[in-house]
Amino acid sequence: MAPGHPTSERVPTYCALCVSRCGAIATIEDGRFVRLDPDPSHPTGQALCAKGRAAPELVHHRDRLKYPLKRTRPKGDPDPGWQRIGWDEALELTASRLGALAAESGPESVAFSLVSPSTSASDDSMAWVERLMRAFGSPNLVGAMELCGWGRYFATGFTFGAPVPGKYLPDLENAGCILFWGYNPNHARLAHATATLAAQKRGARLVVVDPRRTEPARRADAWLQVRPGTDAALALGLAGVMIERGWFDEPFVREWTNGPLLVRSDTGRLLTDADVSEGGDAGRHVAWDRAAGRPTGYDPRRGRYDVDPTDLALSGEHTARTWKGDVRCRTAFDLAAARCRAYPPERVEAITGVPRAEVERSARLLWESRPLAYYAWSGVEMQTSSTQIARAIAQLSVLTGSLDARGGNVLFPAVASPAVGSEVPARPARPAVGLGVADRPLGPARWGFATTDELYRGILEREPYAVRGLVGFGSNLLLSHGDVLRGRGALAALDFYVHADLFMNPTAELADLVLPVASGFEREALKLGFEVSPEAQSLVQLRRPVAAPPGEARSDTRIVFDLAVALGLGEHFWNGDLDAAHRHQLAPSGLSLEWLRAHPEGARVALETRYRKFAETAGGVPLGFGTPTRKIELYSETLLAHGQPPLPEYQEPQVGPVSRPDLAERYPLVLTCAKHTLFCESQHRALPSLRRKAMDPEVELHPVAAAERGIAAGDWVRIETPEGRVRARARLNDTLQPDVVCGQHGWWQPCPEVGAPGYEPFGPDGANFNLLIGNAAIDPISGSVPHRAYLCEIRRAEEAGGR
Numbered sequence: 001m002a003p004g005h006p007t008s009e010r011v012p013t014y015c016a017l018c019v020s021r022c023g024a025i026a027t028i029e030d031g032r033f034v035r036l037d038p039d040p041s042h043p044t045g046q047a048l049c050a051k052g053r054a055a056p057e058l059v060h061h062r063d064r065l066k067y068p069l070k071r072t073r074p075k076g077d078p079d080p081g082w083q084r085i086g087w088d089e090a091l092e093l094t095a096s097r098l099g100a101l102a103a104e105s106g107p108e109s110v111a112f113s114l115v116s117p118s119t120s121a122s123d124d125s126m127a128w129v130e131r132l133m134r135a136f137g138s139p140n141l142v143g144a145m146e147l148c149g150w151g152r153y154f155a156t157g158f159t160f161g162a163p164v165p166g167k168y169l170p171d172l173e174n175a176g177c178i179l180f181w182g183y184n185p186n187h188a189r190l191a192h193a194t195a196t197l198a199a200q201k202r203g204a205r206l207v208v209v210d211p212r213r214t215e216p217a218r219r220a221d222a223w224l225q226v227r228p229g230t231d232a233a234l235a236l237g238l239a240g241v242m243i244e245r246g247w248f249d250e251p252f253v254r255e256w257t258n259g260p261l262l263v264r265s266d267t268g269r270l271l272t273d274a275d276v277s278e279g280g281d282a283g284r285h286v287a288w289d290r291a292a293g294r295p296t297g298y299d300p301r302r303g304r305y306d307v308d309p310t311d312l313a314l315s316g317e318h319t320a321r322t323w324k325g326d327v328r329c330r331t332a333f334d335l336a337a338a339r340c341r342a343y344p345p346e347r348v349e350a351i352t353g354v355p356r357a358e359v360e361r362s363a364r365l366l367w368e369s370r371p372l373a374y375y376a377w378s379g380v381e382m383q384t385s386s387t388q389i390a391r392a393i394a395q396l397s398v399l400t401g402s403l404d405a406r407g408g409n410v411l412f413p414a415v416a417s418p419a420v421g422s423e424v425p426a427r428p429a430r431p432a433v434g435l436g437v438a439d440r441p442l443g444p445a446r447w448g449f450a451t452t453d454e455l456y457r458g459i460l461e462r463e464p465y466a467v468r469g470l471v472g473f474g475s476n477l478l479l480s481h482g483d484v485l486r487g488r489g490a491l492a493a494l495d496f497y498v499h500a501d502l503f504m505n506p507t508a509e510l511a512d513l514v515l516p517v518a519s520g521f522e523r524e525a526l527k528l529g530f531e532v533s534p535e536a537q538s539l540v541q542l543r544r545p546v547a548a549p550p551g552e553a554r555s556d557t558r559i560v561f562d563l564a565v566a567l568g569l570g571e572h573f574w575n576g577d578l579d580a581a582h583r584h585q586l587a588p589s590g591l592s593l594e595w596l597r598a599h600p601e602g603a604r605v606a607l608e609t610r611y612r613k614f615a616e617t618a619g620g621v622p623l624g625f626g627t628p629t630r631k632i633e634l635y636s637e638t639l640l641a642h643g644q645p646p647l648p649e650y651q652e653p654q655v656g657p658v659s660r661p662d663l664a665e666r667y668p669l670v671l672t673c674a675k676h677t678l679f680c681e682s683q684h685r686a687l688p689s690l691r692r693k694a695m696d697p698e699v700e701l702h703p704v705a706a707a708e709r710g711i712a713a714g715d716w717v718r719i720e721t722p723e724g725r726v727r728a729r730a731r732l733n734d735t736l737q738p739d740v741v742c743g744q745h746g747w748w749q750p751c752p753e754v755g756a757p758g759y760e761p762f763g764p765d766g767a768n769f770n771l772l773i774g775n776a777a778i779d780p781i782s783g784s785v786p787h788r789a790y791l792c793e794i795r796r797a798e799e800a801g802g803r
C-alpha cells in the first residue's frame with residue numbers, strides 16, 4: 001500500500017479472551033489492530049463485553065513480554081536479574097533441564113500448569129499441552145480443575161457417566177426452564193447471557209440460585225438466595241418436594257436410572273445374582289417386579305431387565321431370598337427419595353435461608369416449565385462439598401427427565417476431529433501415577449489433574465514423590481489459589497520452573513526462565529465448534545492473526561511444538577509442522593486449511609442434532625450411560641466402594657458458622673467472592689479503559705453489617721480470616737444477607753496511566769484475596785477448596801492498624 005494512503009481492513013474473528021469466545025470483527029487501520037466489534041452473524045457474536053472491546057489495549061500493552069528471559073540471580077533475591085536470551089537457548093535449556101529431571105526422578109517429577117481455558121486463549125493450545133504431557137510422561141496437569149471444573153465435568157460423572165453440565169450444555173434455545181446455580185453468565189459467558197435473554201423473551205422461565213442479586217437474579221422468575229456453601233441442602237429440598245408431590249418423570253426414572261435396583265440394607269451394596277444363588281453372576285443386578293411380586297434380573301452388559309421396565313417397582317422395601325438367608329432391600333430410588341425428603345422446605349429454610357414458600361414454588365416451576373436446562377459453576381465449585389452439591393443439583397435434571405432431551409442439557413453434535421490431546425500413546429516406560437491418586441483416588445488425579453495443594457506437597461515434602469520441575473503455560477498460581485505463602489515457598493524450591501505468559505506476574509517471578517507468549521489476537525488458531533448451540537457447534541474457524549506479536553513472542557502452540565522437537569518428541573508433533581497438525585485435525589471433516597485461511601469467517605459443517613442418544617442401540621443393546629450400571633446412578637456404588645456417600649448428601653461448609661462456632665465467634669461473617677465483570681481472574685488490571693472503571697479491589701457487605709463496624713461506603717477495610725488479612729474498599733449492598741460478604745480476587749497489577757496502584761501479592765497491606773483461604777478444609781473426594789464459603793471479620797483499615 002502506498003504510504004499516506006490510510007487503509008482499513010475488517011477481519012471476521014472471535015475474541016478468545018474467555019470461555020464465551022464471542023464472534024467479532026477486528027478492525028485494522030494502517031496495519032494496526034484498533035477495534036473489536038461484535039459480529040451478529042456469528043453464532044456467539046451478539047455482543048462483546050468491555051474486556052473484548054479493550055483487546056487492542058492488551059495487544060499493544062507496554063508491559064507485554066517480548067523476549068525469553070533467564071534468571072541470573074537466586075530465587076528470593078528481590079532482583080531476579082532477568083537476562084534476555086534467544087529462543088534457541090531457551091528451548092535447549094528447557095529441554096535439557098526437563099530431560100535431566102525425567103532421567104533422574106521420572107517424568108512425573110515434572111508437572112505442567114495451564115491457565116484455565118475459561119479465562120484465556122489457552123483453549124487454542126490445551127490439547128497440545130496435554131499431548132506433550134502424554135508424550136513426555138507426566139500425569140500432573142495443574143489447572144484449576146479443583147476450583148473450576150470438577151463439579152461440571154467429573155462429579156456429575158458419578159451420576160451420568162458423562163460431563164454434565166460441562167459438555168452437556170443447556171439447550172437454551174429450546175429450554176422451558178433455565179436454572180443457573182452459582183453461575184452468572186452476564187459476567188462470565190456473554191454468549192449464554194444473550195441466549196438466556198432471548199429464551200426469556202420467548203417465554204422460558206429462569207431460576208437463579210445465588211447469594212447475590214445478580215443481573216440474571218433480578219430478571220429471574222425465582223431467585224433463591226442461598227447461604228454460601230449450603231447449596232446441597234437446597235437441591236435436596238427441591239428434589240424432595242418434587243418427589244413428594246409426584247412432580248417427576250416416573251417412566252424416565254424407572255427406565256433410565258438405577259432407581260429400580262435393589263440395595264441391600266445390610267451392606268449398602270446393590271443386590272446381585274451372586275447373592276441370590278451360590279455361583280450366581282455378580283455382574284447381574286436385581287430389581288423388583290411389582291406385577292409378579294418377586295425379584296427380577298437386570299444385566300448392565302445388555303442394559304436390559306428380564307421383564308418390561310413398566311413392571312418394575314420404583315419404591316418400597318422388599319425381602320430378597322439369598323442363599324445365605326433373607327435380606328431386606330430397598331430400591332435405590334426409595335433411598336434417594338428418603339434422602340431428599342429428609343430436607344423438607346422448613347429445614348431447607350433453616351439451613352440455607354431460602355424461604356420455604358420459595359422452595360415449594362421453585363420446585364413447581366422446575367417441574368411445570370420443564371424441560372430443564374441447567375448450568376452450575378463457580379458458586380458451587382469452590383466448596384468443601386462440591387461433589388455432593390453437583391450430584392444433588394444433577395438430580396433435578398434427572399427428575400424432570402431433561403438429560404439429552406430437547407430443551408434440556410444436550411450433548412450437541414460436533415464436527416468430527418481426532419482427540420489430539422490423547423491420541424498419542426502414553427509414554428510406556430513405567431506408568432506414572434498422578435500426585436493425588438493415593439489420597440483421592442476418585443478425584444481430579446484420576447483424570448490427570450493435580451490440585452495445587454498436591455503440587456506444593458510434592459515439591460516441599462516430596463510426597464507421594466518429588467516434584468522438581470514445572471512447565472507453566474500462564475496460570476498465576478499464587479494469585480489464583482489458596483495457601484499462597486506455602487505456594488511461594490514451593491515454587492521457589494523447584495529445581496527448574498519455566499513459565500510462558502503474556503505478562504510477568506507474581507508467580508512467573510519465581511521462574512528460572514520466562515517465555516513470551518503471543519496473545520490470541522496475534523496467532524492463528526483452529527476452533528472446531530463454538531459449543532453453546534448446534535448452530536455454534538457447526539462453525540469451524542481458523543482465527544487469523546490481526547496483529548504481530550510483540551518482540552519475539554510465540555504462540556503457546558508454537559512453544560509446545562518447539563519444545564516437543566527439542567525434547568526429541570518431534571515424531572508426535574509432525575516434527576514441528578503446525579500446518580500438518582491442523583490438516584490432521586481437519587481430515588475427518590474434509591475441510592481444507594488453505595480455504596479456511598482465506599476465509600476467516602469460517603465454514604459451516606452440516607450437523608444433525610440427536611436427542612436422547614442414550615436410548616439408541618448398538619447390536620440390540622441400548623447405549624445407556626457411561627456408568628457401571630449403564631443407567632443414571634442416583635445411587636453410586638463407585639462412591640460407596642471408596643467410603644463415600646452413595647447418595648448425594650448435605651455437608652455443612654467446613655469453614656462455616658455451623659461447623660466452626662469456635663471460629664465464628666471471632667469471624668462472624670460468611671465470606672464468598674465472585675468474578676469481576678471487567679477483568680478475567682488475575683488479569684487485565686493494567687488496561688486503562690477497564691481499570692478506570694474499577695480502581696480498587698472491593699468487598700460487598702450489607703449496610704447493617706457495615707454500620708455495626710462503623711464502615712461507610714468506599715472506606716478501606718481489612719478482611720481477616722484465620723489464614724490472613726488483606727485490604728479492600730467497602731461497597732454496600734442491601735440485597736445481601738447481613739452476615740454474608742463478597743470479595744474479589746486477582747488484584748496485584750498497577751495501571752499507572754490512570755493512577756491506579758499495584759498491590760503487594762504476599763502481605764496484609766496488599767489485596768491478594770487468596771491469602772485469606774487455606775488448603776486444610778477441602779472436599780474429600782476432589783480436593784476442592786472453599787474460596788466461596790469461608791469465615792471472616794471486616795474492620796475499618798485504620799482500626800485494624802494501617803491503611
Ligand SMILES: Nc1nc2c(c(=O)[nH]1)N[C@H]1C(S)=C(S)[C@@H](COP(=O)(O)OP(=O)(O)OC[C@H]3O[C@@H](n4cnc5c(=O)[nH]c(N)nc54)[C@H](O)[C@@H]3O)O[C@H]1N2
Binds near residue numbers: 019212227680
Ligand atoms: N468477566 C469475567 N468473565 C469470566 C471470568 C472472569 O474472571 N471475569 N472468569 C472465567 C472463568 S475461569 C470462570 S470459571 C467463569 C465463572 O463464571 P461464574 O461461575 O458465573 O463466576 P462468578 O460470577 O464468580 O460466580 C457465579 C456466582 O456464584 C455466586 N456464588 C458465590 N458463592 C456462592 C454459593 O455458595 N452458592 C451459590 N449458589 N452461588 C454462589 C456469586 O455470587 C456469583 O454471582 O467465568 C469465566 N468468565
Ligand SMILES: Nc1nc2c(c(=O)[nH]1)N[C@H]1C(S)=C(S)[C@@H](COP(=O)(O)OP(=O)(O)OC[C@H]3O[C@@H](n4cnc5c(=O)[nH]c(N)nc54)[C@H](O)[C@@H]3O)O[C@H]1N2
Binds near residue numbers: 115675
Ligand atoms: N478467590 C478466588 N480464587 C479463584 C477464583 C475465584 O473465583 N475466587 N476462581 C478460580 C478459577 S475458576 C480459575 S479458572 C482460576 C484462574 O486462575 P489462572 O488460571 O491463574 O488464570 P488468570 O489469573 O486469568 O491468568 C493467569 C495468567 O495466564 C496468563 N495468560 C492469559 N492468556 C494466556 C495465554 O493465552 N497463554 C499463556 N501462556 N498465558 C496466558 C495471564 O497473563 C496471567 O498471567 O482462579 C481460581 N481462583
Ligand code: SF4
Binds near residue numbers: 022
Ligand atoms: S465475554 Fe468478553 S472477554 Fe469473553 S469472549 Fe466475549 S468479548 Fe471476549
Ligand SMILES: [Mo]
Binds near residue numbers: 118148
Ligand atoms: Mo475458572
